[in-house]
Amino acid sequence: MQTGSELNLSLLGTILKNPAVRLSQLHAWRHETELRGLQPRLDAYWAVDSNRPDGTDAERENYYRQVVAPHEDAFLADFPQGVPKRAAWEVILREENWRSVLRNWRHGGQQIFEFAPDLLAMLADTDVDELPIQNLRMPYDTFYVALAPGHFLPDYNRDWVIDGFYVTAEICLVDSLRMKPRPPNELIAEQRKQWADLERIPGALERLCKDGSESFVSFDSYIAKLLAENTAVQQLYDRYLLDPDAVMDEIAEKVDIRGSGEWRSYLMFTVDFTFRQRNHAPASLSLTDLLGQPTLRAHYDFVSHRNTVRDGIERGRRSAIPMDTFREEDGHPDDLRNVISDPTVLEEVTRLVFNLVCYLNYPERAQEKRLNDPRIHEKVGRAKGKARKMAEAQARQDGCRWINFCGYRTSFEKRNTLGGTAVGHWRRGHWRNQRFGKALAESRLLWIRPTMVGADKNIIDSRPTLYGTS
Numbered sequence: 001m002q003t004g005s006e007l008n009l010s011l012l013g014t015i016l017k018n019p020a021v022r023l024s025q026l027h028a029w030r031h032e033t034e035l036r037g038l039q040p041r042l043d044a045y046w047a048v049d050s051n052r053p054d055g056t057d058a059e060r061e062n063y064y065r066q067v068v069a070p071h072e073d074a075f076l077a078d079f080p081q082g083v084p085k086r087a088a089w090e091v092i093l094r095e096e097n098w099r100s101v102l103r104n105w106r107h108g109g110q111q112i113f114e115f116a117p118d119l120l121a122m123l124a125d126t127d128v129d130e131l132p133i134q135n136l137r138m139p140y141d142t143f144y145v146a147l148a149p150g151h152f153l154p155d156y157n158r159d160w161v162i163d164g165f166y167v168t169a170e171i172c173l174v175d176s177l178r179m180k181p182r183p184p185n186e187l188i189a190e191q192r193k194q195w196a197d198l199e200r201i202p203g204a205l206e207r208l209c210k211d212g213s214e215s216f217v218s219f220d221s222y223i224a225k226l227l228a229e230n231t232a233v234q235q236l237y238d239r240y241l242l243d244p245d246a247v248m249d250e251i252a253e254k255v256d257i258r259g260s261g262e263w264r265s266y267l268m269f270t271v272d273f274t275f276r277q278r279n280h281a282p283a284s285l286s287l288t289d290l291l292g293q294p295t296l297r298a299h300y301d302f303v304s305h306r307n308t309v310r311d312g313i314e315r316g317r318r319s320a321i322p323m324d325t326f327r328e329e330d331g332h333p334d335d336l337r338n339v340i341s342d343p344t345v346l347e348e349v350t351r352l353v354f355n356l357v358c359y360l361n362y363p364e365r366a367q368e369k370r371l372n373d374p375r376i377h378e379k380v381g382r383a384k385g386k387a388r389k390m391a392e393a394q395a396r397q398d399g400c401r402w403i404n405f406c407g408y409r410t411s412f413e414k415r416n417t418l419g420g421t422a423v424g425h426w427r428r429g430h431w432r433n434q435r436f437g438k439a440l441a442e443s444r445l446l447w448i449r450p451t452m453v454g455a456d457k458n459i460i461d462s463r464p465t466l467y468g469t470s
Helices: 004-015 027-034 039-050 057-077 085-107 117-124 173-177 184-199 204-210 219-242 244-255 287-292 309-319 343-360 374-382 386-397
Strands: 112-115 142-146 160-169 267-277 297-302 367-371 402-406 425-427 429-436 442-448 451-453
Touching (some): 027 267, 039 085, 085 160, 173 244, 297 343, 367 374, 374 386
Antiparallel strands (some): 267 297, 367 402
16 A cells, blocks of 8 residues: 555656647647738738838828838738728737737746646636736736637637637736846947937938937037936936835826826736637638637736735726727726726636736746757756757757746646535635745745545545645
């Protein structure tokens, strides 16, 4: 008979089986295949649209009529007959959004996270609405979370399944406040060079002055304005070091005051879910296919570090940009569509996103960086010294990428039953901030995991167990 420790080792051996990811199935690579037939048309339109001149209103209007409009008309004519122009534009603007998201993702290192099913099951039983977000940091400005296709909201659409989402974050206010201001001499030297570059462009400074920027009248007025701003940043930085909470509270109070000039939220990020065709391998999509592809997006905005998740949703409902359209001029005052493109799934999306972000901030998380191909990962792992660098370079050349695998050292036993009846009941998990350090001045996230209560421990013990990383 196996002892308890032998059972745990056996279970751990099962958990640590090498996870794998097929890159061709993930959105960043799949999307290139899906747009293969449409990419030239999109690239041509984006090229002329991005080259609009910085001249007068009449010059810009003339460029639009003569250059941009013909491309727009030709693109819209490619859509199936009878498709409303607004619907066609939503497809074009959605692809423009994907272009921006993917550009940011590649610039940020192509970071991908994959969560083990057992961990996702635990987090699904964890509440987030009352979570104070002061300890949340995004691991990267843009990153992708891969989900097993159909695992999340499996019945959301008949023809498409969710297989992941991108998180695109603004820099966290507390991180920006910790940035030490530039020394004045460095700032002057840098700006003197940029001013010289502007002087070489015919009419550049005149246009800037015409746009109402009086500081561009001379270099002296320009640098005086920058030095004044730098001094204000230095004062804010010094005050923040003395009393972080007071400074962040002061900024939060100004954000909603019209004309205050304060726009910085504590934390702001957008979530874009990715969809793949149900039971289909990646293939080039037509405009008809793209018209049928769902969109699911959410945006969370927190003014204060003291806000809870619920507070952020309420603020978005009242004041954010509508997420159910890519046309920002369409307003939905006091509407949940300012938070998420489909309010019926707000609760599920919020719980999933914030639990995964919380886990990435959890000090005891089980996270391991591995190549997506287990065989090549083991081969690279066996190499030493210079040979390892060469093996890594060869792996990348062969198409492998590093993936952050989370929770593959996590055990979550199924809810056992006795005589066909569930024994005890499940108490939902939640997150809270744990104070620590000198005078309890610091805090960190603590996960109170879902637990079976009211059961005879001789009959059932289904508490989740976390194994630390090696």
